[in-house]
Amino acid sequence: MPAQSLSGNALQQLNSFSVADAIRYFSGAQLKDYGGIGGLKTINIRSMGTQHVGVFLDGISIGNAQNGTVDLGKYSLDNIDVIELYNGNKPDQLQPAKAFFSSSGLYLQTARPIFESTQKKKLRTTFKTGSFGLTNPSFLWQQKLSNSFSSSANAEWVSAHGKYKYRRSEGLFDTTAIRQNADITALRAEVAVFKTIHTAGSAFLKAYYYASNRGLPGAIVENRYYNPQRLWDKNFFVHGSYKNQITEHYGLLLNLKFTRDFTRYQDPQYITTQGSLNNTYEQKEWYASVAQKYSLRKWWSVGLSTDLSYNTLDANLYRFAYPQRYSYLGSLSSHFNWDQLSIQTALQYAYFDEQVKHYKASEDRKVASPTMALSWQPFVNQNLRVRSFYKEIFRMPTFNDLYYTLVGNTFLKPEYTRQYDVGISWMIENSKIVESFSTQVDVYYNQVQNKIVAVPAANLFRWMMLNLGSVSIKGLEANINFTKRLFHDLVWNSGLSYTYQQALNTTKEQSSYNHQIPYTPIHSGTAHGSFRYNNYSINYSFIYTGERYVLPENIAKNWLQPWYTTDLGCVYNFKKVQAVLSINNLFNQYYDVVLNFPMPGRNYRLSLTLKI
Amino acid sequence: MKNNQSNLLFFLFSLLLLSCSKSKDVVDEQNTQLPPQEAATIQGFYLLNEGNWNTNMASLDYYNYATGIYHKDIYTKINSNATLGLGDVGNDIGIYGSKLYAVINASDKIEVMDVNTCKRIKSITLKNCRYITFSNGKAYASAYNGDIVLGSNSSLGIVVEIDTVSLEIKRTVEVGRQPEEVAIIGNKLYVANSGGYSPPDYERTVSVIDMMSFTKIKSIDVAVNLHRLKADAGGDLYVSSRGDYYDTPSRLVVIDSKNDVVKKTFDIAVSNISIAGDSAYVIGSAFNYNTNNWTNTFHLINTKTETLLENSFISDGSASELDKPYGIAVDPTSKNIYITDAKDYVSSGMLYGYNKEGKKIFKISSGNIPAHFAFTYK
Numbered sequence: 001m002p003a004q005s006l007s008g009n010a011l012q013q014l015n016s017f018s019v020a021d022a023i024r025y026f027s028g029a030q031l032k033d034y035g036g037i038g039g040l041k042t043i044n045i046r047s048m049g050t051q052h053v054g055v056f057l058d059g060i061s062i063g064n065a066q067n068g069t070v071d072l073g074k075y076s077l078d079n080i081d082v083i084e085l086y087n088g089n090k091p092d093q094l095q096p097a098k099a100f101f102s103s104s105g106l107y108l109q110t111a112r113p114i115f116e117s118t119q120k121k122k123l124r125t126t127f128k129t130g131s132f133g134l135t136n137p138s139f140l141w142q143q144k145l146s147n148s149f150s151s152s153a154n155a156e157w158v159s160a161h162g163k164y165k166y167r168r169s170e171g172l173f174d175t176t177a178i179r180q181n182a183d184i185t186a187l188r189a190e191v192a193v194f195k196t197i198h199t200a201g202s203a204f205l206k207a208y209y210y211a212s213n214r215g216l217p218g219a220i221v222e223n224r225y226y227n228p229q230r231l232w233d234k235n236f237f238v239h240g241s242y243k244n245q246i247t248e249h250y251g252l253l254l255n256l257k258f259t260r261d262f263t264r265y266q267d268p269q270y271i272t273t274q275g276s277l278n279n280t281y282e283q284k285e286w287y288a289s290v291a292q293k294y295s296l297r298k299w300w301s302v303g304l305s306t307d308l309s310y311n312t313l314d315a316n317l318y319r320f321a322y323p324q325r326y327s328y329l330g331s332l333s334s335h336f337n338w339d340q341l342s343i344q345t346a347l348q349y350a351y352f353d354e355q356v357k358h359y360k361a362s363e364d365r366k367v368a369s370p371t372m373a374l375s376w377q378p379f380v381n382q383n384l385r386v387r388s389f390y391k392e393i394f395r396m397p398t399f400n401d402l403y404y405t406l407v408g409n410t411f412l413k414p415e416y417t418r419q420y421d422v423g424i425s426w427m428i429e430n431s432k433i434v435e436s437f438s439t440q441v442d443v444y445y446n447q448v449q450n451k452i453v454a455v456p457a458a459n460l461f462r463w464m465m466l467n468l469g470s471v472s473i474k475g476l477e478a479n480i481n482f483t484k485r486l487f488h489d490l491v492w493n494s495g496l497s498y499t500y501q502q503a504l505n506t507t508k509e510q511s512s513y514n515h516q517i518p519y520t521p522i523h524s525g526t527a528h529g530s531f532r533y534n535n536y537s538i539n540y541s542f543i544y545t546g547e548r549y550v551l552p553e554n555i556a557k558n559w560l561q562p563w564y565t566t567d568l569g570c571v572y573n574f575k576k577v578q579a580v581l582s583i584n585n586l587f588n589q590y591y592d593v594v595l596n597f598p599m600p601g602r603n604y605r606l607s608l609t610l611k612i
Numbered sequence: 613m614k615n616n617q618s619n620l621l622f623f624l625f626s627l628l629l630l631s632c633s634k635s636k637d638v639v640d641e642q643n644t645q646l647p648p649q650e651a652a653t654i655q656g657f658y659l660l661n662e663g664n665w666n667t668n669m670a671s672l673d674y675y676n677y678a679t680g681i682y683h684k685d686i687y688t689k690i691n692s693n694a695t696l697g698l699g700d701v702g703n704d705i706g707i708y709g710s711k712l713y714a715v716i717n718a719s720d721k722i723e724v725m726d727v728n729t730c731k732r733i734k735s736i737t738l739k740n741c742r743y744i745t746f747s748n749g750k751a752y753a754s755a756y757n758g759d760i761v762l763g764s765n766s767s768l769g770i771v772v773e774i775d776t777v778s779l780e781i782k783r784t785v786e787v788g789r790q791p792e793e794v795a796i797i798g799n800k801l802y803v804a805n806s807g808g809y810s811p812p813d814y815e816r817t818v819s820v821i822d823m824m825s826f827t828k829i830k831s832i833d834v835a836v837n838l839h840r841l842k843a844d845a846g847g848d849l850y851v852s853s854r855g856d857y858y859d860t861p862s863r864l865v866v867i868d869s870k871n872d873v874v875k876k877t878f879d880i881a882v883s884n885i886s887i888a889g890d891s892a893y894v895i896g897s898a899f900n901y902n903t904n905n906w907t908n909t910f911h912l913i914n915t916k917t918e919t920l921l922e923n924s925f926i927s928d929g930s931a932s933e934l935d936k937p938y939g940i941a942v943d944p945t946s947k948n949i950y951i952t953d954a955k956d957y958v959s960s961g962m963l964y965g966y967n968k969e970g971k972k973i974f975k976i977s978s979g980n981i982p983a984h985f986a987f988t989y990k
Contacts, residue, residue, distance in 0.1 A: 171692035219666035222699035223719040223737065269740070269757065271767040272810040273789070318811045319858070511959045511977075550667065551958045551980070557669060557685070596668055 001088040001373050001389050002423055002442050004479065007081060013493070013530040013539040015569040015582040017128075017605065019080060019108060020072035024543055025526045026085045027477040027497035031072075032519060033593040036600060037132050037160045038184030038214035041073035045104040046087065047473045047503035047520050048417050048448055051395050054089075054102030058110055058206070060239055060257055061098045065311040065325065066283055068398040074210065074233075075108060078126065078138045079154045079190065082109040087421060087442075088373060088391045091344055093303030094243070094253045096289035097329040100305070100348050100371065103393055103417045103446075113142035113150040113194060120144050123612040130582075130605035132182075133161035150194045158186040162215065166598035167590040179598065180226045181215035201244030210235040219596035232264040253291040260284050282314045303333040303346075313399045321403040322357035325396075340377040346370070352396055362402050365414065369393050383427040391419045401452065413450040420445045423477075435491075437482040446473040451517075469507025471517055476500040494529035505552060512552035519594070521546035521562070539569040550595040563591030563599075580607040646965070646974045648680030651990075654945050658986045660702040660714055661979030664958055670702035670716055671979040672730065673963075682963075682976055687725075691732045698723060705984045708746035708776055712986065715741050715753060722753060724779055727988060734779045738772060747796045747823070749776050754791040754803055762786060767810070771803055773826060783826045787819040793841040795849060797869040799823045804838035804851055812856055818849070820872055832872050834865050840885050842892070843869070844915040850892055852882035864894060866918060876918050880911050886949075888942035890916045893925055893949060895937045908937055925949065927970035934964065941985035948973070952982035 004026045006014070016022040020041035024031045032050065034040045042050045051068035054061055062070055084090070084107040089100050099105060113122065121143045128136035138156035145151055162182030168175050192206035211234045218227025237259040245251045261283040270277035291305040307329040314322060333346035352365045373389035394416040423442030428434065448471040481495040503520045505512050516522065528541035544564040551558040566586040572579045581604070588602040649656075656677045663669030672687040687698045699719030706713045711733065712725040722736040722744065739757035746752070751774040758770040761784045769791040773783040788805025795802050800820050807815030817831040818838065835853035842850045849867040853860075864885070866876040881896025896909040910924040910931055924931060926949075938954035938961070947968035954961050961982040965974045 168696060170697075171688070173693055173695040175695050219668070219700070220696075221666065221668040221719055222694075222696035222716070223721045223735065224700065268764070270809060271757075271765065273767055273807075273813050274810070275765070277809070511955070551664070552956075553959050555960070557671075557980070596666055 001086055001091050002387070002421065002425075002440065002477075003084060003086050003090075005082065005084045007083070009530075010493075010495075011077065011080075011083065012571070012580075013528060013537075013569070014541050015539060015567040015580075015584060015605075016077055018073050019075040019077060019083060022077065022083055023072065023085065023106065025495070025497065025528060025541070027479050027499045027526075028087065028475065028501075029085065030520065030524070030545075031593070033073075033599065034597045035593070036162050036164065036179060036182045036217065037073075037134065037158075038162055038182060038186075038212070039073060039217075039597070040071050042069045043072060043106065044519075045085070045106075046419075046444065046446055046475055047471070047501050047517065048103050048419075048446055049415070049451065051398065051415070051452070052103035052393075052417055052448075054099065054105045056099065056105060056107045058204075058239065059095060059099075059107070059241070060255055060287070060289075061096070062259075063098075063285075064261070064283070065285065065399050066261075066281060066313050067400045068395065072106075074186075074212070074235075076136075076138075076156060076158070076188070078156050079110050079140065080108050081111045083107070084109075087444075088371065088389045088419060091335075091373065093293045093301060093305075093333050093335060094251050094291050095305065096253070096255055096291055097305035097307040097331045097348070098289070098309075100331040100333075100346055101329055101350065101393060102395070103391070103419060110190070111140070111142075111152070111154075113144070113152050115142075115144050115150070124609065126607060126609040128605060128607040131600070131603035132164060133159075134605065135159045145193075148196045151192065152194070153189075153191045155189045156187070158184060158212075160184055162217070164600040164603065166220075166601065168220065168598070177220070177225050179217055179600075181228055181230075182217040184212060184214040186210065186212035186214075197244050201242075203240075203242040203244075205238070205240045207238045208236065217597075220598055221596060228268045230266045230268075232262075232266075234260075234262040236260045249295045251293040253289075255287070255289040255291075257287040258285070259287070278316075280316045284312045286310045299336055299338050301335050301337075303331075303335070305329075305331045305333075311399075313403075319358070321359050321361075323361065323399050323403050324355050325399075326353040327396075328352075340380065342375045344371075344373045346372075348393065356403070359403075362397070365396065367394055383429075385425050386423075387425065388422045389419070390421075391417075393417055397452070415452050416449040418447040418449075433484075435483040435485055437480075439478070439480045441476070441478045443476050444474075446475070447471070448473070469505065469510065471503055472506050473501060473503040475502070489534050491532040492529070493532070494527075496525070496527050498525040499523070510552065512554070515552060515554040516549060518550055518552060518558075519548050519560075521548050535573045537571045539567075539571065541567045541569075545593075560592065560595055563589060563593070565589055565591070576611050578607075578609040578611075580609075581605070582607070642684045644682045644684070644976055646675065646680045646682050646976060649677040649943075649948065650946060651677040652945060653990055654943055655988045655990055657941065657943075657950070657988060658705055658707075658712060659939075659950075659952070659963060659978060659982055660705040660984040660986075661961065662702045662981035662983045663700065664980055665701055665718060667980070668696060668700045668719075669980050670698045670700060670714075670719075672698060672702075672705075672714065673978055673982070674730075675963075685979060686730050690730045694732055702984065703741070704743045705986045706744045706746060706751070707986045707988060708751060711776060713744050713751060715744050717741060720757075722751075722774070736774060736779060736781065738781070742791065743793045745794045745796055745801075746776070747801075750774060750782070751776055752794055752796065752801055754787070754794050756790045756809075758784075758786060760784065769805070771801065771821060785821050785826050785828060787821070787828060788815045788817055788831070790815070791819070792839045795841050795843045796823070797843050797847055797849070800829075800869065800872075802841055802843075802849055802867075802869070804834075804841040806837050806839060806854070808837060808854075814856065818851060818867065830872060832867060832874065834867070834874060835863060835877075836860055840882060842885055842887050844887050844892065845890065846915065848875075848915065848918075850885055850887065850913075850915070852885060862896065864913075878911075878913065878920055880920070881907070881909055884938065884940045886940045886942045887915060888944045888947060890914060891925075891942070891947075893940055893942050895940050895951065897937050908934060910937075925970050926966060926972075928972055930964075930966075930972040933972075933975070938981065939983040939985060941987070943987065950985060952978065954981045954983070957981055 055070040086105045124140040142152045216229040239257040242254040263281045265279045267277040287309040289307040293303040295301040312324045328351040336343040369392040371391045375387040421444040425440040427438040483493045523546040530539040549558040567584045569582040659673040661671045674683045699716035701718040703717035704715040712727040714723040741755045744753045789807040805815035814836040837854040840852035855862040864878040883897045892913040894911040912921040912925040936954045939952040949966040
């Protein structure tokens with residue numbers, strides 16, 4: 001399965017503030033960004049839709065049963081070590097069943113304490129400031145408790161007024177204004193205890209808390225440059241995990257998690273008999289997962305993952321259904337691994353049982369779907385691989401899709417995807433010409449049936465969901481990355497990615513039949529480069545997104561201009577201190593990722609980190 | 613190899629820059645030939661396309677009877693210097709004297725244009741404005757948000773009086789919650805209150821405003837969640853209730869304006885209504901949450917006898933072409949019927965024309981969510 005990964009230096013070179021900024025550099029990924037520091041940011045992989053992307057934090061899904069989307073803007077890079085993106089799914093047998101139940105998987109790995117032999121503790125503190133009135137201190141403390149136990153505590157605070165200048169021009173008018181009500185205050189705190197078990201095993205217990213209070217600046221339309229809506233979030237989870245190779249042949253992974261997500265939305269201009277509109281939502285999830293892997297032969301292993309989750313959603317809405325869902329997920333997998341060939345097959349099975357306190361529940365659903373992948377290395381001494389995969393999977397309509405009745409039609413069919421992919425990857429290390437070189441090219445064909453497309457409706461927090469029927473997507477992705485030592489101490493590192501996507505609505509009876517679906521560019525690409533010289537480095541990154549349409553019909557009225565941005569970063573390391581200056585959107589381009597949600601022009605950020 | 617790579621980088625980079633410098637196509641203003649209509653007293657009509665919320669895509673089309681030409685998106689072309697165009701969500705349109713008034717709901721404004729040229733004269737800010745009507749040199753518009761006189765914490769709406777010469781708001785009056793359509797009969801202004809922001813606590817009344825004092829003199833209890841309100845030739849008001857979307861269905865209520873009492877109720881689905889001569893043309897497109905289905909109806913009511921006629925006013929069986937009938941206007945002279953289809957609310961809508969016998973004479977693609985009509989007179 002195609003995989004892309006960002007970690008360490010590579011991650012830092014992208015001048016990114018949040019996980020959302022960084023993943024724009026993955027090919028096949030389209031970020032939907034409502035702009036600004038507190039703006040909603042969601043990811044869409046290979047045009048199959050945001051809700052088909054599984055987001056996993058430390059291996060466990062951070063889904064959202066209410067709307068199926070994860071705001072990646074909430075995840076700062078402060079404590080994230082590795083970001084990986086897998087098309088299909090991560091090719092690992094010892095992982096929760098849920099990992100198999102998405103069309104693509106985004107994996108975020110938080111920092112694990114690793115100590116040198118004499119070290120007892122590690123401290124890291126960072127302070128970031130810059131445009132938008134940003135104040136962003138963070139603190140990480142890792143402590144070795146005994147030979148096998150360690151702990152870590154991490155906290156981060158973000159505060160910004162979020163204001164920025166933007167420009168609108170078309171025809172004969174040209175106007176600039178300041179983005180308003182875009183402020184955010186957020187706190188994130190995590191504590192964790194880690195244990196290593198013998199050589200191959202590990203366990204951890206982690207608690208996470210995030211709270212934010214932000215303005216929703218809304219769409220900029222004629223005569224309305226200010227929107228007063230507000231949003232409050234409180235997310236809490238506690239996650240326990242145990243992983244061990246019990247015998248030579250048998251591996252076991254256990255996960256338990258409880259999540260509570262609270263959201264409050266307020267609209268001071270929407271005045272009801274009870275005062276201004278004040279909606280609250282509370283989601284809870286109880287989750288248990290057992291994954292097992294057994295090696296039958298040296299070249300053959302089988303895996304069985306079973307998950308049970310129970311989700312509820314409460315809201316203070318009129319005629320709210322109070323839905324709850326029991327999800328039983330299972331995945332049975334078989335991997336054949338020979339020296340030059342590997343064949344992976346898996347069968348997913350799911351059963352969903354839904355109940356509501358009021359009105360009508362969605363019917364119980366059962367589904368089985370297969371996955372198949374193979375990888376072939378034609379030459380023993382060349383790291384060249386030919387790979388291919390086929391995957392069928394579906395997603396349940398979210399609670400919002402099914403039970404949210406204030407805006408639009410919420411009765412939607414479930415959504416199925418089918419993916420075919422063929423690609424090659426080639427890697428060279430320590431050759432005469434370059435230190436490292438890697439490239440991958442994939443062509444793919446995806447089909448989405450009963451596709452649900454989100455079109456911004458009333459405000460950021462609400463969507464207009466549409467059953468676009470079916471979509472067929474033909475795509476090509478290409479990546480090149482290389483590192484080259486130019487002189488003695490000067491290292492050049494660079495990467496390019498290109499994505500071609502033809503994502504056509506194939507619903508015959510619609511006027512947008514055979515039109516490119518909304519918010520999907522045909523061409524998009526990124527380039528980044530960095531030069532490192534001793535303690536200094538300069539990073540450059542560039543993103544291009546081609547023309548898009550904001551509504552299903554590809555007509556001039558729905559056309560959205562292509563955009564590109566350039567970011568620049570300078571890094572200086574001195575002993576235990578690191579200083580980073582980032583200039584984002586260097587050429588001060590004004591653009592919209594989402595229609596009428598203007599993005600910031602040139603902006604600056606300074607970051608100072610002290611490690612002890 | 614190094615050189616090749618740099619070249620490739622440079623090549624890709626310049627390619628990207630080139631493809632960015634393309635500018636947006638000129639607005640695809642289209643003129644389409646439709647069958648001409650007799651241009652006696654009525655010369656044609658404007659059609660206001662609402663445009664989906666937050667897209668800022670409200671647009672204005674014009675059908676010229678004499679030439680039969682249908683002009684699309686004329687506002688943008690004529691007012692290319694108007695910052696951000698016509699605006700977001702066109703909610704109503706009306707003509708009085710030489711001026712055309714478009715009520716743009718999410719842009720909090722009433723756009724006043726020259727009726728002949730469509731050129732902007734003025735933009736009047738009115739928060740969450742809804743519908744407009746005219747009388748004696750004044751325009752009267754309803755608005756959900758009454759904070760200009762009631763403060764920001766009031767749930768009540770207002771009706772404002774606008775001088776059609778100075779285009780200034782002169783007087784305001786407090787009405788019910790989320791007021792919708794307005795109509796004037798004699799010395800009284802009627803406004804349908806919906807209360808749609810506080811389900812299930814909907815409003816049930818039509819507020820009656822005395823035009824001299826511009827104060828509310830009474831409230832008529834009608835039904836929940838009122839919306840449409842049209843006056844017929846005989847001094848009656850046809851008021852629609854949206855129902856509560858669950859247990860209470862939509863219906864049409866007739867009020868006698870002489871004594872301001874309800875005199876008749878029709879148990880039919882009403883999404884829009886147009887009155888011409890002694891006929892009320894009623895389209896219904898009600899969503900039933902129990903069956904998850906939409907059903908479209910096309911009722912004709914004789915406003916003289918107040919009886920529901922048996923037949924649909926579309927007689928040639930073409931009604932099934934309409935997916936989501938949304939706006940309706942009947943030409944008072946020719947009795948031609950014009951109906952818009954909003955379809956899925958994100959695609960271009962359709963405008964259908966029928967003759968007075970109810971036979972389809974044309975259909976044409978319009979802007980996004982075509983909805984509101986204003987006939988132009990000689």
